[in-house]
Amino acid sequence: MRKLYRWLPLFLLVLLVQGPVRAQRVGVVLSGGGAKGLAHVGVLKVLEKNHIPIDYIIGTSMGSVVGAMYAAGYSPTEIEKIVADPQFQYWVSGKQLEDKAFNYLSADPSPGSLHVGVAIDSAFRTRVTPNLVNDVNLNFVLAKLLAPSAAVADYNFDQLFVPFRCLAAEVFTRKQVIQREGSLADAVRNSMAVPLVFRPIRNPDGRYLFDGGIYNNFPTDVMRAEFKPDIIIGVNVGDVAYKQYPFKKDDELLASTLVFLGANVADTTAVGPNGIFIQPDLEGFGATDFDKVRELIERGTKSAQDKLPLMLSRIQRRSDTVELAQRRSEFQNRAPKPVFKSVTVQGLKANQNAYVRRFFQREGRSYTIDDIEEGYYRLAADDFFRNIYPRIRYDKAQEGYNFSLDARQNNNLSAEIGFLLSTRPIDNIYVGLEYRFLKSLLYSTAVNVSLGRFYNAGQGRFRMSVPAKLPYYIEPSITYNNWSYQRTGGLLGRDVQNTLIEQSDLSAGVQLGISPNFRSRVTLEGAYFGNQDNYANRKEVSSSDILDRTSFRGVTSSLRFTRNSLNRKQYPTAGRRALISVRGVRGTESYRPGSTSVLTDKRTQDHQWLQFSGTYENYYPLKDKKSNWGYFGEIMVSTQGRFVNYRSSLTTSPSFTPLVDSRTLFLDNYRSARYVAAGLRYSRSILGKIEWRTEAFTHLRYQPVEASDDPLNQRGILKHGFDRPRLTTSTGFIYQLNPIGPLAVHLIHYDDSSRRWAVFAHIGYLLFHAKSLE
Numbered sequence: 109m110r111k112l113y114r115w116l117p118l119f120l121l122v123l124l125v126q127g128p129v130r131a132q133r134v135g136v137v138l139s140g141g142g143a144k145g146l147a148h149v150g151v152l153k154v155l156e157k158n159h160i161p162i163d164y165i166i167g168t169s170m171g172s173v174v175g176a177m178y179a180a181g182y183s184p185t186e187i188e189k190i191v192a193d194p195q196f197q198y199w200v201s202g203k204q205l206e207d208k209a210f211n212y213l214s215a216d217p218s219p220g221s222l223h224v225g226v227a228i229d230s231a232f233r234t235r236v237t238p239n240l241v242n243d244v245n246l247n248f249v250l251a252k253l254l255a256p257s258a259a260v261a262d263y264n265f266d267q268l269f270v271p272f273r274c275l276a277a278e279v280f281t282r283k284q285v286i287q288r289e290g291s292l293a294d295a296v297r298n299s300m301a302v303p304l305v306f307r308p309i310r311n312p313d314g315r316y317l318f319d320g321g322i323y324n325n326f327p328t329d330v331m332r333a334e335f336k337p338d339i340i341i342g343v344n345v346g347d348v349a350y351k352q353y354p355f356k357k358d359d360e361l362l363a364s365t366l367v368f369l370g371a372n373v374a375d376t377t378a379v380g381p382n383g384i385f386i387q388p389d390l391e392g393f394g395a396t397d398f399d400k401v402r403e404l405i406e407r408g409t410k411s412a413q414d415k416l417p418l419m420l421s422r423i424q425r426r427s428d429t430v431e432l433a434q435r436r437s438e439f440q441n442r443a444p445k446p447v448f449k450s451v452t453v454q455g456l457k458a459n460q461n462a463y464v465r466r467f468f469q470r471e472g473r474s475y476t477i478d479d480i481e482e483g484y485y486r487l488a489a490d491d492f493f494r495n496i497y498p499r500i501r502y503d504k505a506q507e508g509y510n511f512s513l514d515a516r517q518n519n520n521l522s523a524e525i526g527f528l529l530s531t532r533p534i535d536n537i538y539v540g541l542e543y544r545f546l547k548s549l550l551y552s553t554a555v556n557v558s559l560g561r562f563y564n565a566g567q568g569r570f571r572m573s574v575p576a577k578l579p580y581y582i583e584p585s586i587t588y589n590n591w592s593y594q595r596t597g598g599l600l601g602r603d604v605q606n607t608l609i610e611q612s613d614l615s616a617g618v619q620l621g622i623s624p625n626f627r628s629r630v631t632l633e634g635a636y637f638g639n640q641d642n643y644a645n646r647k648e649v650s651s652s653d654i655l656d657r658t659s660f661r662g663v664t665s666s667l668r669f670t671r672n673s674l675n676r677k678q679y680p681t682a683g684r685r686a687l688i689s690v691r692g693v694r695g696t697e698s699y700r701p702g703s704t705s706v707l708t709d710k711r712t713q714d715h716q717w718l719q720f721s722g723t724y725e726n727y728y729p730l731k732d733k734k735s736n737w738g739y740f741g742e743i744m745v746s747t748q749g750r751f752v753n754y755r756s757s758l759t760t761s762p763s764f765t766p767l768v769d770s771r772t773l774f775l776d777n778y779r780s781a782r783y784v785a786a787g788l789r790y791s792r793s794i795l796g797k798i799e800w801r802t803e804a805f806t807h808l809r810y811q812p813v814e815a816s817d818d819p820l821n822q823r824g825i826l827k828h829g830f831d832r833p834r835l836t837t838s839t840g841f842i843y844q845l846n847p848i849g850p851l852a853v854h855l856i857h858y859d860d861s862s863r864r865w866a867v868f869a870h871i872g873y874l875l876f877h878a879k880s881l882e
Contacts, residue, residue: 135337138171142395145170150408202242220524256443275320662695754824
């Protein structure tokens with residue numbers, strides 16, 4: 109017994125030494141690296157599949173995004189599903205989500221290509237808003253995904269499914285910030301605020317924090333200090349410092365030096381002598397290649413598989429798959445139900461905060477997550493409120509979540525500039541200005557002008573936006589358009605032979621617009637219009653001829669439904685657009701004959717008609733993801749009758765304009781008060797960003813007005829029944845030259861005697877204001 113007691117301390121010492129070996133604690137460090145951080149998902153998949161435990165996790169930048177989701181209880185498979193979802197591309201790119209954009213605030217697409225926002229305060233100090241990635245989608249998704257787990261952990265990162273840390277940088281004092289508690293979404297958002305890419309958010313303590321990779325992109329030292337694990341698995345997708353100057357590679361690396369300088373580089377030995385360092389082979393991938401999700405995850409998977417024998421030999425402890433899944437499920441089930449008890453707004457003046465709160469409507473005493481999401485995206489539809497940040501926090505006393513919004517004025521003055529260069533004399537310059545001011549309601553005033561040889565226009569509008577359960581706006585506006593249709597010579601010719609038709613229209617009215625759901629808009633409009641057309645009654649005109657003049661003035665009203673989710677305002681390849689319109693017109697025609705008219709006296713005539721129109725286009729991607737096809741349909745039914753002569757009947761009639769340059773041509777066979785049309789579009793990506801686009805349309809006119817063979821009958825003949833089908837085709841190449849707009853060249857065929865075949869090229873957007881009766 110004495111010998112037993114003598115050896116007992118030594119035996120207990122051996123147990124204490126061997127105990128930690130059997131209970132090895134494993135810490136995983138995930139570096140930053142932009143899109144390359146998606147490789148972390150593949151590494152986590154391999155670790156779980158092979159029962160390698162993860163006891164602690166630390167991340168920086170993109171590593172913090174993946175690490176936070178894992179720490180929040182999402183499995184690697186669930187994380188992969190989230191980042192592989194097509195909507196993920198909208199989160200990281202800042203593009204509007206197709207099903208989360210409201211059109212009730214949107215004006216018609218403009219030819220502006222460069223958009224500049226300026227903030228002006230009450231002391232007339234100005235601040236130009238930098239062109240950063242729009243974070244509206246990203247901020248809400250992070251808050252929505254991470255809020256339940258943060259509530260379960262009571263906002264202590266040690267109590268998450270896996271204890272977690274992420275790093276941020278405080279640039280003014282040049283210190284790294286280790287985030288251990290508070291909002292998990294805030295922590296992640298701070299850690300990924302890459303300078304000049306994502307804007308930093310103002311934290312509850314008043315500080316702005318930036319991407320943690322600035323000072324520590326591979327925080328193995330933080331892992332040791334915070335958790336003291338037995339083994340560190342470090343996954344680096346960022347840069348590694350060169351021990352010597354890379355003479356043979358410096359030219360190749362020159363283009364990425366700014367990224368290299370912008371983040372702290374990894375030390376490959378930082379995991380320690382018994383740690384595992386994983387460096388996925390990501391050559392050829394960039395920090396912005398978020399569209400290569402599958403490839404990046406596969407690279408991460410392969411790199412972890414290559415190190416698997418080493419990991420299995422150094423880490424003897426194994427995690428039980430069934431126990432892990434059960435523990436994860438129990439953690440997730442503890443999350444409070446998504447019931448929101450209150451909405452608070454801060455950052456603006458009292459009456460302005462009240463305006464913002466009115467966007468969030470509820471049924472009963474609480475809000476659903478759908479109520480919160482709809483209000484958030486309705487608010488963000490206006491560029492004035494792009495600088496908003498959402499927070500979701502659980503309130504134990506109220507037994508529900510609070511949604512708080514940090515709303516700060518973004519751009520109250522914005523400017524748009526665009527230009528068009530073409531192989532025909534339709535070159536144009538566009539300038540637009542808009543100023544917004546917020547009181548108890550949001551008001552905006554805007555002006556824009558277009559200047560060119562073919563098209564000149566000016567527009568002024570004032571809008572009052574009213575938030576409600578069904579938000580609406582009231583907008584008085586005035587628009588002037590002037591069109592000069594000209595003959596030109598040659599492919600690149602600029603010689604104007606004759607001005608055959610010149611049209612101008614003026615409309616002044618009021619529009620009421622509402623948005624019943626995402627991407628839809630209903631408008632009710634009433635307006636006064638005054639149109640004037642100058643034209644000749646024959647094709648050959650001399651400089652001494654006096655053109656006929658038809659003036660048509662009156663009132664019009666319309667009810668219009670629009671739904672638009674197209675991915676581009678010109679040459680779309682995805683989404684759909686639907687337009688249904690009913691319009692009533694009543695006015696008086698005043699005719700003054702010119703030298704080409706057989707009539708010698710002035711005439712007046714009253715007209716009134718009802719018009720129905722519908723347009724629908726839709727695009728579908730093909731399986732190869734490089735091609736897509738779309739179909740198009742349009743119908744126009746109007747009771748519009750004939751005017752004094754054939755030419756004035758055409759100038760007032762609706763026109764079928766299937767191609768981008770169709771509105772710049774006056775084609776007799778494409779103008780009619782009644783027609784139906786259908787078409788197909790095919791587009792394929794070739795040579796990178798160049799697209800080959802082919803389109804074909806046919807349209808059929810009903811009871812068209814046609815010119816008489818009798819030169820003394822200039823009124824025209826109303827034909828009975830249908831005209832023959834007419835074919836319109838186009839094929840060409842398009843390159844999206846951002847931010848300028850499309851660069852395109854087409855071979856075009858129109859079924860009209862005045863223009864059969866043509867080669868047409870342009871750079872910039874070919875977009876115009878709607879005419880007064882369109």
